[in-house]
Amino acid sequence: ALVGAAPPRRVQADLADNAFCRDLLEGLSQSPRKIAPKYFYDAQGSALFDRICELPEYYPTRTERRILERHGREIAHVMGPQADIIEFGAGSLEKIRIVLRSFEASALPRRYFPIDISGSHLEEAARRLHDECPWLQVRPVAADYMDEAQLSGLDASTGRRVGFFPGSTIGNFDAHEALAFLRLAARVLEGGGLLVGVDLVKDPQTLHRAYNDAQGVTAAFNLNLLRRANVELSADFDLREFAHYAFYEPRKQRIEMHLVSQCAQTVRVAGQNFRFEEGESLHTENSHKFTIEGFRKLAVAAGFRPGPVWTDEARLFSVHWLES
Ligand code: AVJ
Numbered sequence: 580a581l582v583g584a585a586p587p588r589r590v591q592a593d594l595a596d597n598a599f600c601r602d603l604l605e606g607l608s609q610s611p612r613k614i615a616p617k618y619f620y621d622a623q624g625s626a627l628f629d630r631i632c633e634l635p636e637y638y639p640t641r642t643e644r645r646i647l648e649r650h651g652r653e654i655a656h657v658m659g660p661q662a663d664i665i666e667f668g669a670g671s672l673e674k675i676r677i678v679l680r681s682f683e684a685s686a687l688p689r690r691y692f693p694i695d696i697s698g699s700h701l702e703e704a705a706r707r708l709h710d711e712c713p714w715l716q717v718r719p720v721a722a723d724y725m726d727e728a729q730l731s732g733l734d735a736s737t738g739r740r741v742g743f744f745p746g747s748t749i750g751n752f753d754a755h756e757a758l759a760f761l762r763l764a765a766r767v768l769e770g771g772g773l774l775v776g777v778d779l780v781k782d783p784q785t786l787h788r789a790y791n792d793a794q795g796v797t798a799a800f801n802l803n804l805l806r807r808a809n810v811e812l813s814a815d816f817d818l819r820e821f822a823h824y825a826f827y828e829p830r831k832q833r834i835e836m837h838l839v840s841q842c843a844q845t846v847r848v849a850g851q852n853f854r855f856e857e858g859e860s861l862h863t864e865n866s867h868k869f870t871i872e873g874f875r876k877l878a879v880a881a882g883f884r885p886g887p888v889w890t891d892e893a894r895l896f897s898v899h900w901l902e903s
Pocket residue numbers: 631639746747748750751789790797864865866
């Protein structure tokens with residue numbers, strides 16, 4: 580063996596095939612710096628997100644849950660009897676339970692395909708759901724649902740397909756990605772439809788509070804991305820030297836989340852150095868808000884026929900049925 584051989588030049592070999600590693604190195608090399616929000620959701624990030632959903636300031640989860648409960652009968656009706664439900668980014672499988680409870684015994688869905696990138700989280704949640712609903716075939720698909728090549732698990736779906744995409748996750752996409760996702764969904768769900776939760780444009784103070792909670796859970800969720808990089812990519816981010824920064828940008832109708840460097844510093848990630856100036860940010864998330872009409876137009880552009888829309892009295896959140 581060559582003693583003193585040169586260390587690997589760029590990415591350490593064992594990290595080279597890791598998507599998080601590739602995307603973070605690429606995002607850190609751009610200006611402004613950015614990373615896709617899907618990387619928030621390791622085990623700790625998923626647990627922090629579940630805590631966000633219970634916060635008094637974070638209205639979306641609670642409001643959507645109420646809409647799904649209140650309009651359950653109509654929702655079960657548009658989904659139709661004996662459907663195959665495909666959930667995009669299923670997380671902890673809480674919301675599908677509300678939908679399942681709304682069906683008459685004679686119309687219960689047949690199969691349920693929760694798709695999620697957090698595979699370990701998913702298997703366990705799927706087992707619990709099947710224990711509660713033994714009549715339902717639960718077939719978890721550990722995949723990135725934006726990558727059609729990873730969706731071969733859906734071949735087992737032979738019935739009428741209805742999609743479920745709650746939580747306003749669609750808000751994480753830019754306009755181009757949202758259209759690409761809806762087009763993919765319209766293709767996958769051909770002949771059925773999509774039930775999708777969409778957060779609405781509203782007064783900036785309510786939005787600001789929802790992403791700047793008093794307990795700092797959203798800040799911990801944002802910073803967890805750096806902790807994850809330290810653990811998985813042998814990075815050396817000092818979490819005390821980055822600050823959570825979230826604000827509403829009215830002209831873009833979106834919340835932006837950033838991690839802002841509190842000093843001039845150099846960070847090492849997978850063998851590469853990155854210099855941060857004081858105040859320089861890593862852009863970690865966009866959360867777009869929609870008007871009902873604006874979202875319906877987007878759905879039409881993707882090839883859906885928009886159906887009924889349900890909302891709460893305060894018009895904080897909306898749930899749309901789109902026919903494909
Ligand atoms: C899961 C993308 C819908 O944008 O509100 C919550 C994620 N980020 N608090 C959102 C999130 C900060 C959430 N989505």
